[in-house]
Amino acid sequence: MPLPLVARSGGVALAGSLWVPAGDPLALLVMHPGSGPADRDNGDLFPRIRTPLLRAGIAVASFDKRGVGGSEGSWLEAGIERQAADLLAGLGSAAAHVPGVPCGTFGHSEGGWVVVDAADRAALGEIAFVITSAGPAVRAGVAERFASTRTLDRIARSDADRARAEAAVDAFFALAEAGATHAQMLALVDERGDELAHLLEGDVPDERLWSLFVQLAAFDPLPRMRSLRVPMLAIFGADDALTPTAASVEALRAAVDPALLQLAVLPGAGHRMAHAGEHDFAAGYLETIIAFVLTHSR
Secondary structure, eight states: EEEEEEEETTTTTEEEEEEEOOOOOSSEEEEEEOSSSSTTTTTTTTHHHHHHHHHTTEEEEEETTTTTTTSSSSGGGGOOOHHHHHHHHHHHHHHHHHTOOOOOEEEEEEEHHHHHHHHHSTTTTTTEEEESSSSOOOHHHEEEEEHHHHHHHHHHOHHHHHHHHHHHHHHHHHHHHTTOOHHHHHHHHHHTTTHHHHTTTTOOOOHHHHHHHHHHOOSSHHEEEHHOSEEEEEEETTSSSOOHHHHHHHHHHSSOOOOTTTEEEEBBBOOSSBBBTSSBBBTTHHHHHHHHHHHOOO
């Protein structure tokens, strides 16, 4: 049975769990989920990673996001920097129960930005290694434009209609990047709603969600990657329709000390590291993660 955890971050109590292997743990890995109101399991993704980690002798912890499950607060008020502070608080809570082992962090999707920011602000020795899984190494606007383009690839449209849709999407994300108000965003949607339909899917962001998106659009992972001083595994799916794999690999190679960086791109894998229509992880996904953690736990 997992050990219940509580971490306090900025006056908010975060609920989580710690799973320990049968023997003495070799390392601790604290996992942070992706975007939206994600819990400590990130749907069914984290349990499927956690079980093999435990078998390999690695302790695992994760927490509900703010306002989710047993955690106080609201995920809508937590940009990347605040999530990174929450992650560090959770790491401290978990590490107290498994002292003396190296501690690493794992972030999936948006969580990839979070673990990089946490590594940048962590105290010396607090984080021993970092893993990103489908984590964009580019700004949010770049990733979102890429995802929109992939959506348009699946929609039969004339060249002219597609060009108008791409221009509207670019204008939408440009507003977020400029820190525009909710009213300015609504004005754009009123004017070009048909061209944004594939992006919004009938769900126009309310004021709180738009405020969060503006925070996310302002976050730049590049300075954090340049300052990284611990080993990093960045693992991607070659067929990811949400994270721009090629652009992320290029950014990581340019920014991160090559002596610290391990890259893995899994052929045919999508955003959740499985092949289309399949549930099981692509070959090499779990093995690469476990080998990386064990290598940097010695």
